[in-house]
Amino acid sequence: xxxxxxxxxxxxxxxxxxxxxxxxxxxxxxxxxxxxxxxxxxxxxxxxxxxxxxxxxxxxxxxxxxxxxxxxxxxxxxxxxxxxxxxxxxxxxxxxxxxxxxxxxxxxxxxxxxxxxxxxxxxxxxxxxxxxxxxxxxxxxxxxxxx
Amino acid sequence: xxxxxxxxxxxxxxxxxxxxxxxxxxxxxxxxxxxxxxxxxxxxxxxxxxxxxxxxxxxxxxxxxxxxxxxxxxxxxxxxxxxxxxxxxxxxxxxxxxxxxxxxxxxxxxxxxxxxxxxxxxxxxxxxxxxxxxxxxxxxxxxxxxx
DNA sequence: CGATAAAAAGACCTAATTGTCTGAATTATA
DNA sequence: TATAATTCAGACAATTAGGTCTTTTTATCG
Numbered sequence: 001x002x003x004x005x006x007x008x009x010x011x012x013x014x015x016x017x018x019x020x021x022x023x024x025x026x027x028x029x030x031x032x033x034x035x036x037x038x039x040x041x042x043x044x045x046x047x048x049x050x051x052x053x054x055x056x057x058x059x060x061x062x063x064x065x066x067x068x069x070x071x072x073x074x075x076x077x078x079x080x081x082x083x084x085x086x087x088x089x090x091x092x093x094x095x096x097x098x099x100x101x102x103x104x105x106x107x108x109x110x111x112x113x114x115x116x117x118x119x120x121x122x123x124x125x126x127x128x129x130x131x132x133x134x135x136x137x138x139x140x141x142x143x144x145x146x147x
Numbered sequence: 148x149x150x151x152x153x154x155x156x157x158x159x160x161x162x163x164x165x166x167x168x169x170x171x172x173x174x175x176x177x178x179x180x181x182x183x184x185x186x187x188x189x190x191x192x193x194x195x196x197x198x199x200x201x202x203x204x205x206x207x208x209x210x211x212x213x214x215x216x217x218x219x220x221x222x223x224x225x226x227x228x229x230x231x232x233x234x235x236x237x238x239x240x241x242x243x244x245x246x247x248x249x250x251x252x253x254x255x256x257x258x259x260x261x262x263x264x265x266x267x268x269x270x271x272x273x274x275x276x277x278x279x280x281x282x283x284x285x286x287x288x289x290x291x292x293x294x
Numbered sequence: 295c296g297a298t299a300a301a302a303a304g305a306c307c308t309a310a311t312t313g314t315c316t317g318a319a320t321t322a323t324a
Numbered sequence: 325t326a327t328a329a330t331t332c333a334g335a336c337a338a339t340t341a342g343g344t345c346t347t348t349t350t351a352t353c354g
Contacts, residue, residue, distance in 0.1 A: 002150065002151055002152050002153050002156065002233045002234075002236075002237045003149060003237055003240065004149055004151065004237065004242055005149050005242065005244075006149050006341075006342090007244070007341075007342065007343095008341080008342080009149065010243060010244030011244070013243045013244070014243060014244060014245065017243075017255070029300080029301095030300085030301070031300095040342090040343060040344075042343070042344055042345070043342070043343055043344080045301075045302080045303095046302095046303095046343090048301090049301085049302065049303080052301090052302090059300095059301060059302085060300085060301080060351080061299090061300055061301045061302080061349075061350045061351055061352095062298090062299065062300055062301080062349095062350055062351025062352050062353095063298065063299040063300060063351065063352050063353070064299085064300085064351080064352065064353090065299075065300045065301060065350085065351070065352085066300075066301085067301085078256070086149045087149075090149050090150055090151065093150065095151055095152065095270075096157060096160045096161060096164075097152075097154070097157030097158070097160070097161060098161065098289045100288055100289055101289060105288060105289065107283075107289055108164070108274070108279040108280075108282045108283050109225070109270050109271075109274075109279070112266060112267075112269060112270035113270060115266050116263050116266040116267050116270065119259060119262050119263040119266060120259075120263050122259060123242075123256050123259035123260060123263065124256075127255070127256075132255040132256070133255075135255045136254075136255050141247055141252060142245045142247055142248060142252065142254055153311075153312090154311075154312065154313095155311080155312080176329095176330080177330080177331075178330090187312085187313055187314075189313070189314060189315075190312070190313055190314085192331075192332080193313095193333095195331090196331085196332070196333085199331095199332095206330095206331060206332085207321085207330085207331080208319075208320045208321055208329095208330060208331045208332080209319095209320050209321025209322055209328095209329070209330055209331080210320095210321060210322045210323070210327095210328065210329040210330060211321080211322060211323090211329080211330080212320085212321070212322090212329075212330045212331060213330075213331085214331090
């Protein structure tokens with residue numbers, strides 16, 4: 001199998017979109033997020049710890065605690081999350097795995113892969129969480145996953 | 148970490164390009180391929196067995212044996228190899244991992260991911276091994292990887 | 295202050311991927 | 325027919341990713 005982002009990263013991206021919809025100042029409970037998105041909660045916990053260390057999300061302990069965005073949704077892009085969880089190394093990696101491949105010494109699919117990377121970069125860079133979560137607004141079903 | 152193709156698949160793709168450059172009717176030795184590409188030879192063996200079962204490569208046992216393409220390089224595309232080794236399931240998979248995501252119910256990056264997929268599909272579909280290996284011709288260094 | 299509710303941390307388990315090893319089966323050729 | 329060269333097959337080891345569990349720490353409320 002092959003995926004673009006790891007499972008951890010997918011979970012992180014889903015969770016950040018969930019948090020983006022949360023009313024300002026009201027942290028969401030781990031349990032609430034993991035139940036809604038149908039993610040194993042201990043695992044999500046670890047993922048959110050990573051994002052917390054990177055200050056992309058803020059955590060509050062104790063009762064009335066929970067998780068919230070660490071800064072304004074206008075200042076967060078998906079690439080922040082991808083970088084924190086997976087790194088972006090796959091974007092530097094020859095798609096055929098030739099270590100010597102590069103602009104000077106391109107593999108046979110180098111130009112096409114380069115085009116694809118631009119699209120992917122754009123996908124995770126261009127829009128902020130603010131914009132993305134507005135688009136998500138009419139499609140809440142995505143965040144409410146069937147068990 | 149995240150990769151588009153698995154390591155096995157990268158090895159398979161490299162090996163098939165190696166075989167495409169082989170003079171017609173002269174099978175290449177496993178050892179020769181793995182040494183040249185700097186791939187663990189037992190591992191490459193397994194990968195080539197997979198391709199052999201799919202008749203993308205042909206194997207010849209005994210002395211003077213080795214591996215060769217299973218059919219004309221004009222009838223092989225990289226997607227044949229990807230499908231045989233990794234499957235192409237990642238192309239059906241929502242990049243954010245939302246199970247309900249689809250054209251009817253798109254996630255916030257669905258259109259961009261769709262564009263990226265078209266480019267990737269094109270990358271592994273459009274050109275045949277025949278064309279690709281011609282492009283590779285002046286760049287033999289890619290196939291001769293430093294230890 | 296004490297009880298409680300929450301996240302943090304880290305140990306631990308499981309499954310998949312990657313890589314290694316050994317021994318067979320097959321074949322050409324001397 | 326013996327031998328050497330080769331692939332085939334499967335067991336096994338190491339590493340990494342994915343997932344679970346338990347304990348510790350911290351904040352809040354009564």
